[in-house]
Amino acid sequence: MLRRLGLTRTARSLQRSKVAPISKAFFHSTEAGKPGPPQKLSKSYTAVFKKWFVRGMKLTFYTTLAGTLYISYELYKESNPPRQVPQSAAFANGLKKKELVILGTGWGAISLLKKLDTSLYNVTVVSPRSFFLFTPLLPSTPVGTIEMKSIVEPVRSIARRTPGEVHYIEAEALDIDPKAQKVMVQSVSEDEYFVSSLNYDYLVVSVGAKTTTFNIPGVYGNALFLKEIEDAQNIRMKLMKTIEQASSFPVNDPERKRLLTFVVVGGGPTGVEFAAELQDYVNQDLRKWMPDLSQEMNVILIEALPNILNMFDKTLIKYAEDLFARDEIDLQVNTAVKAVESTRIRTLQNGQKTDDIPYGMLVWATGNEPIELSKTLMGRIPEQTNKRGLLINDKLELLGAENSIYAIGDCTAHTGFFPTAQVAHQEGEYLAKILDKKLQINQLEWDMLNTADDTKASHLQKEINSMKSKLDKFNYKHMGALAYIGSETAIADLHMGDSSYQLKGMFAFLFWKSAYLAMCLSIRNKILIAMDWTKVYFLGRDSSV
Structure with missing residues (x-):
């Protein structure tokens, strides 16, 4: 009778449940003093740890791989620059290419060189220092925190990575003639001594400055x-x-x-x-x-x-x-x-x-x-009345030679423009944009001179006037x-x-x-x-x- 009603099986199962361990994975007692099986929780934590460990290892592997590929690509691109556009006397349409001379290899000059489309000008860089110096980390080098070779970059390497051919002359500028638009340069190499002059259409003075001694006796020679x-x-x-x-x-x-x-x-x-x-x-x-x-x-x-x-x-x-x-x-x-x-x-x-x-x-x-070159230039231009540096306007044009000479970096004196790498860097990038726009204006003026269509000439004149009005002033962002x-x-x-x-x-x-x-x-x-x-x-x- 009990067998028929299934009570015998129930009794046996109850008896078994008292002596046998709980084997249901999904069963956890909620009664006081009867926590779930500890070995099951331990295995759960282990599985979660293994899962996240594997994910972390994969993330580390892929991140390292991506970083390695990026660095390898950048190194290859720096070591294998594309072919440059050679310098020429004129563009294909007959417009004469302007001569751009950059004096210096500091923050302003190099920022200009990197940002400028050098295929638009015949660019010549003149400096006695054949490399760019990352000055913010210079104080770390004397005690060996950073090696000196780590914060220098050869100018020729930087110039080679620009779109157009750039000539570099390892020389020191001695004098500037704003009226004749010439720069007198002297070599710094004893083996190849020369003195010559360079003609320019645009001159960028970025020669920096020297440390002042405030005329305190004994600084030179002891400090x-x-x-x-x-x-x-x-x-x-x-x-x-x-x-x-x-x-x-x-x-x-x-x-x-x-x-x-x-x-x-x-x-x-x-x-x-x-x-x-x-x-x-x-x-x-x-x-x-x-x-x-x-x-x-x-x-x-x-x-x-x-x-x-x-x-x-x-x-x-x-x-x-x-x-x-x-x-x-x-x-x-x-x-x-x-x-x-x-x-x-x-x-x-x-x-x-x-x-x-x-x-x-x-x-x-x-x-x-100011260095001696800046002082000499000040003496040639009556508008240069500040002994602390070269006076410039809001477009970085040198006062007294606004149509042909720009001055950027530590060699200048302008309210609000501090002698820092940050200012010089922004000035260089701004000037690159201005020079690009000026060439576009020159191209339009050339097209207007060589057209017989009065309607087209009038349209070009309006476009020229519009572009000239867009030559914004330099706005330093601290x-x-x-x-x-x-x-x-x-x-x-x-x-x-x-x-x-x-x-x-x-x-x-x-x-x-x-x-x-x-x-x-x-x-x-x-x-x-x-x-x-x-x-x-x-x-x-x-x-x-």
């Missing part, structure tokens, strides 16, 4: 500058030799103390970043190999104004000054240098107290003043400022439209690195700089001369 790659080499050699020389003197010897005192004059980005790099070298590298001597080294930063880095927000300035105090960089503001001797400098603090500071190495990183302040820390004062953002600390340091890598002209420089940073992180700086 080292940080403006060119040769300056970084001189600082590196002086630094290493001074350290070795100091190690030969006993502890507490006054000469040892003097030699281990390093003074940097100038609280702008160059002076601040070099002082920070120098202190990093002492704290991170020299302390490992010469621990006793490194404790005696003293880095002093002198600034005549009340604070350093005046172009930054006040909160960032305070942050930088506090970090310098923590890192034991002796910051002396409101301190003016009055005289420089071979072993000491004389300063005036707060306009009252004089002090003599002995030093082993002095680096001078102050403001700019994107902000960056500065490395040591201990893998940086500050960033960013401007985007009407908004501004202040970054500081490690995140700002990573942004500083990313921004400068993005600004590099070639993939080659980007790779070399990234490798230098990686090498320093794992192996430290190279302490050899």
